[in-house]
Each structure stands twice: as C-alpha cells, then as structure tokens.
Amino acid sequence: MRTLILGGARSGKSAYAENLVTAGVSGPGAVDYVATGRHDPDDTDWESRIDRHRARRPADWTTVEGDAAEHLRGLDDGRTVLVDDLGTWLTAQIDDAQAWDLPRGSIADRVDDLVDAITRCRGTLVVVSPETGLGVIPETAAGRLFRDELGALNARVAEACDEVALVVAGLPTTLKSASSAAISPAVRTEPAAPQSIPAPVAAAAPAAAPTTVVAGTEARPEPTAGPEAAEFPSITPPDAAVAAQARDRQLLLTKPAGSLGRLEDLSVWVASCQSACPPHDFTRARVVVFAGDHGVARAGVSAYPSEVTGQMVANIVSGGAAVNTIAAVSGAGVRVEDISVETDTAPQVRSHKVCRSSGSIDREDAMTAEQTLAAIAAGRAIADEEVDAGADLLIAGEMGIGNTTPATVLIAALTGTEPVAAVGRGTGVDDAGWMRKTAAIRDALRRARPVLGDPLALLRTSSGADLAAMAGFLAQAAVRRTPVVLDGVVVTASALLAEALAPGAGAWWVAGHRSTEPAHIMALQRLQLEPIIEMDMRLGEGSGALLALPVLRSAIVTLAHMATFESAGVSTEGNTDATRSQATAEPAGDR
Ligand SMILES: O=C(O)c1ccc[n+]([C@@H]2O[C@H](COP(=O)([O-])O)[C@@H](O)[C@H]2O)c1
C-alpha cells in the first residue's frame, strides 16, 4: 500500500502521516523513517525544526538518511517506510544538480528514478509532500521553479500511490481511495432507522458451521496455534513490598493523610506494578483497538450495519476516530488490529487476522477450536510486540458492530445473570432491537451453559475472535508485568475470560470507566474493580480508558513529585496517628 499525504506548511501533514504509520504498525522496529531534510548547522531554525520532528518519533523507528530511491528499492515486504518529505528531497536534488537557474525538467532523471522506486516499493509506504501550488506565485525564479517542479512531482507520485490525502488545518481529506474502506454514508452519527435493520433470524434456525473463512482477498494460510497458546505461566502479582513503601511515602507528602482519596490507591498500584517508589510517568502508553465482526449482528441486535466495522477501522487508521483524538490529549499511541473484520482492511492492520467475522452465537459456535487458539495467540503476540517496543501502559479497546451481544452473553453466563437484567442498548438499539438482542442472548446463553467451567470452550462457543484475542492480550500483559487500563463492557467481558485463563492477571488491571451497559457493572463487580471515572460513555475503542489515563498520571505525579512535610518545612501537627492508620489501611480490595 502506497499513500501520499499532501498539505501546506504547518498543516499537520507530518503528524498525520506519523499517526497513520503508528496506527498500523505490526511489530517493533518495523518502521524506517526516511529523513530527506539535510542538516545545516548555520540554520538554527531549520535544525530545531528537525529536532522537533525527531523528538516526536517513537524511539524504535529507524532513521534513514541518504538516497531515498535506493532505500525504497532495497526494502523487504514487511517493512513500513515513512518518507518526510518530497519538498526537501526536491531541494536537495536541485542543489546537487546546481539546477536552480536551469530550465524546468533539468532533474527529470532523478524524479523518474524516485517515482520508479515508489512504484516498485514492496513495503508499506507513506510519503509526505508539501502542497505549494495554492499560494501566490513566488516572487523569485527559484521559488517558481521549485513550485512547478514540486507540483509535477506530486502529480506523478499521486498517480503511483493507492491512496492520497490532503491535510488542511490538521484535517485530512481523502483525494484518492484504494478501496471501499472509505467511510460511506452508512456511518451515521445517529442510530439507524429501524427499517434498515435486517429482519431477525428465526430462533429455530438450524445450526450451521461458523461463517468464518480465511482472511484477505489473497490466498493466505489460516493462522494456527497449538494448545500452548492458552497455557499461561503463573502470574506474579505486582510488588507488595513497593506497595508498602508507596503507602508510607503518601504519609510524608504535604497533605492531610488520605486526602487524595482513590488517587492514593492508584499511585500505590502503579508503584507496585513498576516495582518503583516513587513511580515514574508512563513513557509509552498504547491503546490497541481490536476489530471484529459478529454473525449475530445479522439478527438485528445493533443499531448499525456490520459494514461500519471495516469503515471505522479505516477511520482509526486515518486518525479520525474518537480514540485518535482522545489518545492525543491523554498521551497514548494508537494501534488498530483487524482480528476478524468481515470486509477487507488495509494490509498494515491485518497481519494478525484470524477470520472474516465470527459465527452467529445464538445458533452456532463463534469459532472453531483452532481459530480460538489462533485468536488468543494473536492477542498475546500483540501484547508482546507492544511491550518489546517499550510500552509501559496498555489499553485494550475494541470496534465491532454487534460485539456487545457476545460480551453480554459471556458476562451473564459467568455471573449467573438473567438476560433481561444484563442486556443494554449497545450502539443505541430501539425497543424492537433490544427485544431481538435479548432473544439472541437468551439463545446464546443456552449454548454457553454446558461449557461454563471451560474458558476455552466458552470463548469458542460464545465470544468472537476479537474478544478471544483481547483475552490473550490482557492475560499476556500480566505475564509481562505491564499495567493495563480496561475500557467498557466488551473489554471487561474479555477480561473475565483472561482472568479464568490466567488466574491473578486482574491484579495488573484497573477499570478506566463505567459504561452505561448494565452488564459492565456486573463484570466489574466480579473482578472487584472500581472504575476510575463515570461519564455515561458507551463508545468503546478504548475511549473511556483513555479518558481515565490523565487521572492515573495525576496519581503518579502526586506520589512522585509532591514535597514532603520535611522538605517544605510544613508542620505535621494534626497529622494524627488515627488519620495515619486510616490512610495506611489496606485498600478495600477494589481498585
Ligand atoms: O464499551 C462499551 O461499553 C460499549 C457499549 C456500547 C457500544 N460499544 C461499541 O459499540 C459497538 C457495539 O455495539 P452494538 O450495539 O453493535 O453491539 C462496538 O463497536 C463497541 O465498541 C461499546
């Protein structure tokens, strides 16, 4: 896939391109950043601009300087390359050819060479280029030459690329789209009109094989994993000795003992996860959005059609979803993974794809046993990739039309709740849709009950590949001693299964928020987790967890950076033993 990102000066084109690359990268160290700007020690403004760009890039990216065309030609299939940008590349070519006073076209051979390399590039390529042709005609001959040469170069590169976007004032507009993945009018901001929801599937429909096929349009072997995918080592809890140190340190800080309330518990938890008191702020917080479709959506259980799942994956890749905007404020990187989306998605987000849609759990298994293991293995591999790339805080988010149905089934099954008490409105189904959803959940629960004591079988019959992958991800985060902020009802349903697969994993998680879904409350109670915030959200994508992240960061800075009574010369009078013992008491169990 080749993508060209155009934009004016300070339009946000580089940040957009970086986000595009980061959202889809499948492994650590897999990004080459081709820096086309040349250093000029005499130009401090230019040098500080280069520094700013460099500081923004993840540490595990490889910076490549030199001949961009040559680098693109030598590339392996699996690599992702960001070329930033063609304006400085062109300047260097004109400089080298001393062509500023020559006629247009004097560096045609170099332009041909680059366009040829882009056309043949086998990796995933994102090219940034300035759009200079919209302003006033430059006053100098050199300025006019540059503008014209760049306009011609952009046109040729746009021709060679599959997708082209123009960024204006930070907002991307798609000029050329590779596939139907572009958002269609089916993505609504309001719930669908009832008549657009497919008719419900008859409850007595005969059981069928799961509607799962091999991913991708190209022939690709279905991913496999052995039984070891679901075997987790015993989980070691966060460091209890450091937790005690952190509690003691809280008492030294310039505030009445216990006055920061739950912030104090959170700071103790982070310190114990990091085995460090004082704890440090997260250096690489990451949200991974697990995307998948669900056959049960065809029973009319959601307010939106299944096509929205693939369309929203493209939206997340482009940086336009809620998760992208909130992550930017909370200081987290975004990655989206197509685990089981029905439609085709961009190649860079589907390297862990297990199947196209999961089965309709009201009448068939969600997956085969092999796919269940492959999905858990995918989630574990994604967690490993993130931790290996330096992630020190993980968030699981999800996107999948119909996914609150399997989530509710899992939670109701594991907490012994009646469907009517657990079923929520999801994306906003109307009353008729809610009744169809309740009937589907009732039918799915009937299929789930015989396998309640077997987490693997429960995932296979009653979840989805995306939920199974999240369970693997959450459990593996605990194996890797990496703290996690949970999101809404779907992520928390997967967390219940992760705890069943890897007992003790829950000690590494906090609940970011409480969504409006009734089943979410039950799942949180079962995990003994108290949500950090409650904002009546029901979006998913990791949005609620991301909103809680600044609270977690605040907990860290208070414990790490507040002055002590001693250092600030503040009297400890009144900081009585009574308040002290109250504050040092073990947290009530709920985090
Ligand atoms: O996170 C939640 O608690 C939550 C609650 C309701 C809906 N969602 C999102 O909405 C979609 C599922 O809703 P539905 O109605 O299609 O089952 C899926 O993409 C979720 O991310 C998420």
Ligand SMILES: Cc1cc2nc[nH]c2cc1C
């Ligand atoms: C547009 C849309 C965005 C979402 N994000 C998570 N779930 C979603 C569901 C819909 C329908």
